[in-house]
Amino acid sequence: MAIDSLIQRKVMGRFATGVTVVTTGGSMGMHGLTANAVTSLSLDPPLLLVAVDKRSQTLEFLKANRCFAVNILRHDQEEVSQRFARPGPKDFLGLDLTTDATEAPIIAGCLAYADCRLYDVLPGGDHEIFVGEVVGGAVYDGGDPLLYFAGGYRRLAD
Numbered sequence: 001m002a003i004d005s006l007i008q009r010k011v012m013g014r015f016a017t018g019v020t021v022v023t024t025g026g027s028m029g030m031h032g033l034t035a036n037a038v039t040s041l042s043l044d045p046p047l048l049l050v051a052v053d054k055r056s057q058t059l060e061f062l063k064a065n066r067c068f069a070v071n072i073l074r075h076d077q078e079e080v081s082q083r084f085a086r087p088g089p090k091d092f093l094g095l096d097l098t099t100d101a102t103e104a105p106i107i108a109g110c111l112a113y114a115d116c117r118l119y120d121v122l123p124g125g126d127h128e129i130f131v132g133e134v135v136g137g138a139v140y141d142g143g144d145p146l147l148y149f150a151g152g153y154r155r156l157a158d
C-alpha cells in the first residue's frame, strides 16, 4: 500500500534544497513558479528537469513557450520566492529582467541561472516532468543561497 502523502512530505521536507523560480516567456507571455523539485539530469546532452504540479498554471505556459529559465535564488530573495509561490498571474514588476538564449526571463540578483529549451515532457503521477536542454547559463559572484528545509526558509549557518 502507498505511504501516507503527509509522511512522504515530512520525509522529503528533511531533504534540504535550494529554491528556484522557474520562469518562461514567449508567445503565451511570461509566467513562472517557485520550485525546488529541480535536478540536474545529464551532462551530455546537457539536461535538467523540473517537476511541475498538474494544477499549476505555469504548465500550459511552459508547453506553449517551449522554454524556461531556472533562477537559483539568493538568501535575500525570499520575497521573490513567496511572490512566485502564489497561483495565478505573476507580478514581474520591480524585478530587473534580462534574457539569454531563449525568451525566458532571468531575474537579476539571483545566484545563478540555467536557460533551457523544452526537450521533453514526461508523466510523473500528479506532476509532469519538464526536461530542459540547457542552452545558456551563468553564475554570479557573491551571496549565499536561499534554502528550504522542513517547510521553512533557511540560510547557510556559515
Ligand SMILES: Cc1cc2nc3c(=O)[nH]c(=O)nc-3n(C[C@H](O)[C@H](O)[C@H](O)COP(=O)(O)O)c2cc1C
Pocket (backbone or CB within 6 Å): 019, 032, 033, 034, 035, 036, 037, 038, 051, 052, 053, 055, 056, 057, 058, 059, 081, 084, 085, 086, 087, 088, 089, 148
Ligand atoms: C519552496 C517551494 C518550493 C516549491 N516547489 C514546487 C515544485 O517543485 N513544483 C511545483 O509544481 N510547485 C512547487 N511549489 C508550489 C508552487 O510554487 C505554487 O503552487 C505556485 O502557486 C504555482 O503557481 P502557478 O499555479 O501560477 O503555476 C513550491 C513552493 C515553494 C514555496
